[in-house]
Amino acid sequence: QKEVEQNSGPLSVPEGAIASLNCTYSDRGSQSFFWYRQYSGKSPELIMFIYSNGDKEDGRFTAQLNKASQYVSLLIRDSQPSDSATYLCAVNVNDMRFGAGTRLTVKP
Amino acid sequence: DGGITQSPKYLFRKEGQNVTLSCEQNLNHDAMYWYRQDPGQGLRLIYYSQIVNDFQKGDIAEGYSVSREKKESFPLTVTSAQKNPTAFYLCASSIAGLGQNIQYFGAGTRLSVL
Numbered sequence: 001q002k003e004v005e006q007n008s009g010p011l012s013v014p015e016g017a018i019a020s021l022n023c024t025y026s027d028r029g030s031q032s033f034f035w036y037r038q039y040s041g042k043s044p045e046l047i048m049f050i051y052s053n054g055d056k057e058d059g060r061f062t063a064q065l066n067k068a069s070q071y072v073s074l075l076i077r078d079s080q081p082s083d084s085a086t087y088l089c090a091v092n093v094n095d096m097r098f099g100a101g102t103r104l105t106v107k108p
Numbered sequence: 109d110g111g112i113t114q115s116p117k118y119l120f121r122k123e124g125q126n127v128t129l130s131c132e133q134n135l136n137h138d139a140m141y142w143y144r145q146d147p148g149q150g151l152r153l154i155y156y157s158q159i160v161n162d163f164q165k166g167d168i169a170e171g172y173s174v175s176r177e178k179k180e181s182f183p184l185t186v187t188s189a190q191k192n193p194t195a196f197y198l199c200a201s202s203i204a205g206l207g208q209n210i211q212y213f214g215a216g217t218r219l220s221v222l
Contacts, residue, residue, distance in 0.1 A: 004150065043215050095166070
């Protein structure tokens with residue numbers, strides 16, 4: 001079982017829709033959770049981080065964490081074509097573990 | 109202008125050659141990291157350093173070496189022992205190692221074999 005699993009996609013949504021990206025992790029001791037956005041050929045940039053169960057909102061982005069289910073998600077409201085990228089889920093226990101990423105395409 | 113600078117952006121290695129990738133940060137971060145990214149895969153940790161003159165192997169350290177003589181610098185050498193070096197290499201830093209600290213990334217170096 002991979003430590004951090006993501007659906008590789010591609011996930012395609014129309015402009016203005018909600019994009020939902022999911023991530024599961026295997027280590028119950030995981031303490032902190034991150035979402036990075038990576039445009040093609042570029043380095044990852046931090047979108048959101050969350051440490052506690054529940055929802056955390058920042059603009060159009062909402063991170064959701066459920067430690068009991070070992071599940072973290074990222075919702076992108078009012079998706080824009082500029083949101084088209086690969087989204088990496090990262091989980092920190094003793095070091096940072098990254099998922100392989102979900103490729104999101106937002107169609108105009 | 110604070111950040112993490114990686115150079116060169118593109119690098120080509122001949123067979124049997126060692127090459128060194130540069131990573132410099134002016135964020136005053138204690139911890140620095142090197143990751144490798146292959147197409148369709150997540151980032152894999154090569155080496156990390158939490159303090160000057162100390163570093164630890166990550167999951168895929170074989171064929172790589174690092175040094176941490178200064179807080180600002182964490183160069184990575186890809187040795188001839190690394191038989192499949194073609195990848196995108198990312199350097200990151202954080203305020204302190206592990207725990208809840210957010211990692212910030214440089215722009216990356218793309219290494220190819222001639």
